[in-house]
Amino acid sequence: MPDPCVAFDVDPTPRDTPSGLDPVLGGALRERAVWVDESVCIGCRYCAHVAFNTFLVEETYGRSRVIRQDGDSTERIQEAIDTCPVDCIHWVPFEDLSDLRDQLDAMEIQPLGFPSPSRHKRVLPRGG
Template sequence: MERTGFEPELGGQWRQKAVYVDEAVCIGCKHCAHVARNTFYIEPDYGRSRVVNQDGDPEYLIQEAIDTCPVDCIHWVNYRDLHRLETARSHQQLVPVGFPGAAQRRAV
């Protein structure tokens, strides 16, 4: 069955957009995870932001995280485009940023 964007995990019938982090651009500043802590987290392997729950915080908090991102790597996208973007991201080669020692943890 094709997804419509009206699924409950996107806020029911009112929210047709999803939030997406372009991890290749993210610098690991952690600001978004502090502002909208139920939506974003800093993944431990590369120290970059990732969306953990599309409906984790009110839209105004997510928008604040987007507006204050210093490298503009967080975007609202159409829910139908989210899967394509996440699939493309899975093939990216990332260098650890953010957390000191992240590269050493990966080498172990």
């Protein structure tokens, strides 16, 4: 059983900027973060099938997105990266995630596989 007095030996002042060396992954240190370039993603869902605790296909745009950095093992995430047919999943430094998200938010991304709101749904006649 760990000694509870050890908690008082930790420096209580938070750091101003997080780094890739912080134990933000549930205690597992990983120097890189996984990132999906949604502007390139084709919505094939391969990554979400391989590493389903890390990737999710976003409802509105039909593109893959990282939902948890610590969702799957590094090996499983790498397997998901290797299955991507358009190479839109990358390992990046943690410090770059905020800038990458800002760049993605500035882009106009169209939904995949969904009908345009201006198109009408075709209605088949009822059989008699």
